[in-house]
Amino acid sequence: MAKKLAIIASKGTLDGAYPPFLLASTAAALGFEAKIFFTFYGLQLLKKDLSLKVSPLGNPAMPMPVPVPSIVQIIPGLEAFATWMMQRKLKKKGVASVAELREICLESDVELIACQMTVDLFDFKNSEFIDGISHGGAATFLEFASEADITLYI
Amino acid sequence: MSDFDTEIDTSGLNCPLPVLKARKMLNEMNTAQRLRLICTDSGALKDIPAFCKMTGNPLLSSEEIDGKLYFIIEKGA
Numbered sequence: 001m002a003k004k005l006a007i008i009a010s011k012g013t014l015d016g017a018y019p020p021f022l023l024a025s026t027a028a029a030l031g032f033e034a035k036i037f038f039t040f041y042g043l044q045l046l047k048k049d050l051s052l053k054v055s056p057l058g059n060p061a062m063p064m065p066v067p068v069p070s071i072v073q074i075i076p077g078l079e080a081f082a083t084w085m086m087q088r089k090l091k092k093k094g095v096a097s098v099a100e101l102r103e104i105c106l107e108s109d110v111e112l113i114a115c116q117m118t119v120d121l122f123d124f125k126n127s128e129f130i131d132g133i134s135h136g137g138a139a140t141f142l143e144f145a146s147e148a149d150i151t152l153y154i
Numbered sequence: 155m156s157d158f159d160t161e162i163d164t165s166g167l168n169c170p171l172p173v174l175k176a177r178k179m180l181n182e183m184n185t186a187q188r189l190r191l192i193c194t195d196s197g198a199l200k201d202i203p204a205f206c207k208m209t210g211n212p213l214l215s216s217e218e219i220d221g222k223l224y225f226i227i228e229k230g231a
Contacts, residue, residue, distance in 0.1 A: 095168045
């Protein structure tokens with residue numbers, strides 16, 4: 001029987017988007033049955049319009065070309081700059097885009113589950129999300145996770 | 155170097171793309187056909203053997219020539 005991977009994706013930043021899609025697509029390539037449960041800010045990863053950002057603010061570990069003190073990081077445009085820089089770096093280093101990894105997940109039958117409670121909480125409309133996803137709640141995730149070989153909270 | 159039927163060059167691509175591209179190609183191949191996979195991602199040195207082991211596609215050879223990794227993978231049954 002196929003091994004199973006269960007992931008909770010709770011982050012909606014550009015850097016936070018990589019681990020769930022990357023691990024699930026690779027797991028599918030290795031023959032796993034994989035499911036990702038998107039909750040809270042993780043729901044952003046299911047939007048048709050993926051405008052994910054990364055911010056150095058509150059993230060002292062983020063490498064910057066020059067040191068930028070926290071007080072300066074509130075300047076408008078710094079987040080956009082950091083995002084642009086990260087995206088350029090990802091491309092230069094031959095890393096797949098989030099959209100590409102998400103597409104591979106869908107093609108390889110990774111189930112993408114939107115947490116219904118947080119969809120309602122944020123008043124998201126189903127039309128904002130990509131096609132091919134499903135909806136579920138805590139019990140949906142736990143049922144699958146109870147049989148999973150690997151369970152990750154990201 | 156062993157003979158092969160199909161080749162994918164993933165030079166310049168990073169983890170997990172070499173594995174994902176190998177998977178896609180192997181899906182289209184017949185049993186016992188051989189794939190030559192070329193990688194520049196140094197992580198592939200461990201990832202490709204792990205992929206082969208988990209998916210039952212024997213890794214027939216791996217070698218490094220001028221900073222590039224060359225794997226020959228046989229499509230398993």
